[in-house]
Amino acid sequence: MSDRFVAEHPPPDVAGSPDRGRSWGGSAIVGATIIGVIVFTALVSFVWTPHDPLLVQGAARLQGASSEFWFGTDRFGRDVFSRLMMGARTALFVGVVAVSLAGLVGTPLGILMGMAPRWLSQLFLRTNDLLLAFPALLLAIMFGAVYGASTFTAMIAIGIATIPVFARVARSGTLQVLSSEYVLAARSAGRSRPAIALRHVLPNIGGLVIVQASVSFAIAVLAEAALSFLGFGTQPPTPSWGRMLQEAQELVAVAPMQAVWPGLAIAAAVLGFNLLGDGLRDRFDPRLDDSR
Amino acid sequence: MADPMADRSRVPDADTGVDAGPVYEVAGLERSFPQPRTRLLAPSPRIAALAGVSFEVRAGQRFGIVGESGSGKSTLLRCLGGLEPATAGSIRFRGREIVGKRERRLGFLRRDVQLVFQDPMASLDPRMRVRHIVREPLVAQGTPGADARVAEMLEAVGLDPAAAGRFPHQFSGGQRQRIAIARALAVRPSVLLADEPVSALDVSVRAQILNLLADLVQRFELTLVFVSHDLSVVRHVCDTITVMRDGGIVESGPAEQLWERPRQPYTRQLVAAVPTLRRALSGAGPAELVRDAAATAGGDRSAAADEAHDPKDGR
Amino acid sequence: MTAAEPFATPDGPDVLRVSGLHVGTGRDTLVEDVSFSVGPGERVGLIGESGSGKSLTALAIMGLLADELHASGDVRLRGVDHELLTAGEAERSALRGDTMSMVFQEPMTALNPLMRVERQIAEVLLIHGTRRERAAAAAAARDLLAAVDLPDPERIARRYPHQLSGGQRQRVMLAIALANGPELLICDEPTTALDVTVQAQMLRLIVDGVADRDAALLFISHDLAVVATVCDRVLVMYGGRIVEAGEVRQLLTRPQHPYTQGLLAASDLEAVDALGHLPTIEGSVPPGGRFPDGCVFRNRCPRGDERCTTWPGWTGTERSGYACWYPIGSAHG
Numbered sequence: 046m047s048d049r050f051v052a053e054h055p056p057p058d059v060a061g062s063p064d065r066g067r068s069w070g071g072s073a074i075v076g077a078t079i080i081g082v083i084v085f086t087a088l089v090s091f092v093w094t095p096h097d098p099l100l101v102q103g104a105a106r107l108q109g110a111s112s113e114f115w116f117g118t119d120r121f122g123r124d125v126f127s128r129l130m131m132g133a134r135t136a137l138f139v140g141v142v143a144v145s146l147a148g149l150v151g152t153p154l155g156i157l158m159g160m161a162p163r164w165l166s167q168l169f170l171r172t173n174d175l176l177l178a179f180p181a182l183l184l185a186i187m188f189g190a191v192y193g194a195s196t197f198t199a200m201i202a203i204g205i206a207t208i209p210v211f212a213r214v215a216r217s218g219t220l221q222v223l224s225s226e227y228v229l230a231a232r233s234a235g236r237s238r239p240a241i242a243l244r245h246v247l248p249n250i251g252g253l254v255i256v257q258a259s260v261s262f263a264i265a266v267l268a269e270a271a272l273s274f275l276g277f278g279t280q281p282p283t284p285s286w287g288r289m290l291q292e293a294q295e296l297v298a299v300a301p302m303q304a305v306w307p308g309l310a311i312a313a314a315v316l317g318f319n320l321l322g323d324g325l326r327d328r329f330d331p332r333l334d335d336s337r
Numbered sequence: 338m339a340d341p342m343a344d345r346s347r348v349p350d351a352d353t354g355v356d357a358g359p360v361y362e363v364a365g366l367e368r369s370f371p372q373p374r375t376r377l378l379a380p381s382p383r384i385a386a387l388a389g390v391s392f393e394v395r396a397g398q399r400f401g402i403v404g405e406s407g408s409g410k411s412t413l414l415r416c417l418g419g420l421e422p423a424t425a426g427s428i429r430f431r432g433r434e435i436v437g438k439r440e441r442r443l444g445f446l447r448r449d450v451q452l453v454f455q456d457p458m459a460s461l462d463p464r465m466r467v468r469h470i471v472r473e474p475l476v477a478q479g480t481p482g483a484d485a486r487v488a489e490m491l492e493a494v495g496l497d498p499a500a501a502g503r504f505p506h507q508f509s510g511g512q513r514q515r516i517a518i519a520r521a522l523a524v525r526p527s528v529l530l531a532d533e534p535v536s537a538l539d540v541s542v543r544a545q546i547l548n549l550l551a552d553l554v555q556r557f558e559l560t561l562v563f564v565s566h567d568l569s570v571v572r573h574v575c576d577t578i579t580v581m582r583d584g585g586i587v588e589s590g591p592a593e594q595l596w597e598r599p600r601q602p603y604t605r606q607l608v609a610a611v612p613t614l615r616r617a618l619s620g621a622g623p624a625e626l627v628r629d630a631a632a633t634a635g636g637d638r639s640a641a642a643d644e645a646h647d648p649k650d651g652r
Numbered sequence: 653m654t655a656a657e658p659f660a661t662p663d664g665p666d667v668l669r670v671s672g673l674h675v676g677t678g679r680d681t682l683v684e685d686v687s688f689s690v691g692p693g694e695r696v697g698l699i700g701e702s703g704s705g706k707s708l709t710a711l712a713i714m715g716l717l718a719d720e721l722h723a724s725g726d727v728r729l730r731g732v733d734h735e736l737l738t739a740g741e742a743e744r745s746a747l748r749g750d751t752m753s754m755v756f757q758e759p760m761t762a763l764n765p766l767m768r769v770e771r772q773i774a775e776v777l778l779i780h781g782t783r784r785e786r787a788a789a790a791a792a793a794r795d796l797l798a799a800v801d802l803p804d805p806e807r808i809a810r811r812y813p814h815q816l817s818g819g820q821r822q823r824v825m826l827a828i829a830l831a832n833g834p835e836l837l838i839c840d841e842p843t844t845a846l847d848v849t850v851q852a853q854m855l856r857l858i859v860d861g862v863a864d865r866d867a868a869l870l871f872i873s874h875d876l877a878v879v880a881t882v883c884d885r886v887l888v889m890y891g892g893r894i895v896e897a898g899e900v901r902q903l904l905t906r907p908q909h910p911y912t913q914g915l916l917a918a919s920d921l922e923a924v925d926a927l928g929h930l931p932t933i934e935g936s937v938p939p940g941g942r943f944p945d946g947c948v949f950r951n952r953c954p955r956g957d958e959r960c961t962t963w964p965g966w967t968g969t970e971r972s973g974y975a976c977w978y979p980i981g982s983a984h985g
Contacts, residue, residue, distance in 0.1 A: 231473060234473045236473065244462075248464040509937065540918050570921060612851075614876060614904060614919060615920075
């Protein structure tokens with residue numbers, strides 16, 4: 046088995062069988078737990094928060110932590126804990142929309158890139174690399190300037206900027222799957238190319254895409270926070286972790302804890318999704334780690 | 338001929354009504370691959386995997402192709418299966434040309450020719466259940482009654498029909514190869530192309546799969562094209578053997594004749610190099626036996642034998 | 653002196669002596685109660701299918717088992733005054749590549765892809781102090797390349813592993829393994845990935861290389877014919893156990909264990925019945941150490957019965973014997 050038929054493709058070292066690494070690693074469990082807490086918090090915020098997160102109480106400005114205000118209040122007297130809960134909603138919402146957009150557009154695009162004729166595939170790849178080099182924040186700021194800054198423009202911009210990432214991962218996975226003998230078998234069975242893409246490529250790169258999604262989710266949360274911090278994302282009075290951080294920044298000398306809480310929330314979310322991504326990667330395919 | 342199956346007369350295939358002509362006529366077949374460019378303006382150099390191969394496979398034949406790595410045997414099989422485009426030459430399948438045809442115009446080939454590959458783990462999609470794996474050719478070709486056929490095929494290859502609900506990794510290597518064979522035979526092809534189908538299997542399982550293949554070839558009146566690096570396996574399975582080297586055919590002939598009285602030095606070298614139990618037990622000590630094999634293989638290219646191959650083939 | 657006792661073999665003390673070797677994860681036993689010895693100049697074959705534990709046995713001897721595997725038992729090497737399994741990593745790595753060395757199936761993974769061939773060989777000589785200076789080691793490396801019949805050793809010496817063919821790489825591996833004149837050479841399927849013509853040459857080099865140094869050879873393969881060609885004596889492994897041992901001729905012509913017999917029959921592609929069928933062993937090797945209790949072969953054995961639910965124990969001597977309640981020679985079934 047050493048004839049040169051795979052000259053154009055990476056070696057036939059293909060996506061993992063479901064039996065590899067059956068157990069969930071520790072990092073995936075820790076990551077999933079952190080994210081679980083955040084999701085739970087966000088859901089609870091719909092029906093209950095300790096205080097109205099938007100209620101301005103002049104009498105209760107910049108209070109420290111107490112049994113009444115668990116994480117204290119901000120300079121308008123709004124309850125920080127309640128705002129953090131509602132901020133989780135914003136963060137997850139942005140993540141879900143941005144990553145879904147990127148994944149739903151980027152993955153099929155990547156599969157197409159992988160299955161296209163060689164020259165077209167190369168052209169796609171180079172274009173994609175160009176887009177990949179374009180910073181998401183810059184795109185979002187441009188969007189904000191044109192369409193007005195809002196949570197919506199931020200997440201659309203983040204999503205669009207993330208498309209090339211998914212396209213690239215999907216393309217490299219597709220190339221591996223295409224060089225496998227089971228695709229050869231499917232071709233000899235008479236399967237058409239769309240059927241091969243749907244039946245063989247998609248299920249086998251699914252793991253890769255999910256791993257990428259969890260990593261991209263972390264980046265999206267961070268990007269939203271950064272945009273809000275810069276004023277190009279979520280607009281007041283809606284709470285967002287990045288926004289809260291920005292508001293706390295001016296008062297860092299007076300009330301340092303105001304900056305710590307949203308900072309911790311952002312860090313926890315990013316850590317959680319990255320840990321989950323690592324764990325999923327180990328489970329789905331350890332060998333594809335460095336293939337992109 | 339020791340094997341009674343070799344002499345059985347072949348009943349004309351009722352489905353196609355064709356028997357008279359050869360199944361495959363291959364003429365001047367070439368296949369080359371571009372190498373990375375070495376100079377900016379010159380065209381990129383090409384390596385020939387097949388350099389002008391011509392032969393015929395007749396209906397009911399069990400046609401063996403033997404060669405070492407880099408001989409082009411797998412490339413040839415893929416060309417026969419319409420999975421790899423030839424660079425030049427012609428392959429006529431039951432009189433119809435397949436070289437130069439687009440993949441979706443090869444429906445006639447897909448209905449009649451199926452493949453079995455070397456590594457049964459790699460050739461079965463790990464994320465598909467056995468049912469869907471075996472059904473795949475039926476679905477792809479719009480054959481009705483797929484479910485009943487799946488059970489029938491699993492039974493034919495000696496698997497419990499309950500296996501249909503499981504995934505490939507839940508089976509041993511031999512069982513996986515049975516699944517691959519069931520898939521290949523599901524559309525009732527008249528030709529089976531097998532690429533090293535027992536090379537990845539344990540010795541005790543190899544015999545089972547070889548027996549199964551022999552039975553199925555007889556039962557379904559298949560024409561078999563069997564590729565292997567192992568001359569002793571090909572000799573067991575096939576009635577005709579073609580020896581390939583460096584993309585060309587060295588020698589062809591009836592299996593027993595080729596094994597007992599090889600005409601070409603390279604074939605003699607191949608035969609001499611195969612270690613067999615009988616040879617090992619024929620009295621000579623191990624060192625002498627090995628030296629014998631090497632000496633017969635020697636002469637024109639002993640130490641240089643593996644040097645001649647492109648290093649990239651040596652996998 | 654706690655050195656290995658001198659064992660009674662025709663050629664004096666054994667080079668390798670393995671007693672009661674067990675290898676397992678915490679849960680499963682993968683190699684059980686394996687005992688054998690290899691004398692100087694002796695070539696012993698270890699035969700088995702996938703899952704038989706033959707490679708694990710070799711890795712345990714070399715001290716190269718993966719972290720999650722544990723070996724126990726007693727492994728001794730001539731001229732080494734301590735037991736190998738309990739020795740520290742420093743002591744074991746001092747032996748590897750020096751007193752004992754190993755050739756693997758896939759040379760590409762065993763060679764450093766970023767190092768020229770000459771340096772890889774010279775390194776082994778320098779590490780173990782066989783040569784003291786770089787220049788001397790480099791010269792010796794080229795001699796070793798010539799000794800494994802590589803044409804133009806000067807040129808090969810300057811190449812990287814990926815620039816060599818499979819056969820050439822395997823020769824380089826052998827040159828490295830033989831560099832320091834080991835007492836014990838272990839070859840694990842050294843020719844399985846090679847073409848037959850290259851295989852024949854490689855086998856000759858292994859046999860000659862061992863003979864020149866009067867070293868002991870432990871040759872692991874799934875291929876009976878290759879083992880029969882290379883070895884004097886054979887150990888047959890199945891399910892983590894040695895089920896039969898004996899001289900090559902005797903074991904191949906008069907096997908005692910039904911597994912050996914089945915393997916022999918299945919290997920001989922020239923012996924077919926009237927229908928053109930090869931004799932087979934029923935079923936397949938159970939995956940992942942899930943062999944039956946008692947005799948590991950009983951679920952595939954034509955002779956198995958309730959007595960086989962207990963392990964039969966060893967009949968005969970360590971050099972020639974079997975573990976079976978109903979050996980082929982006996983009148984049963």
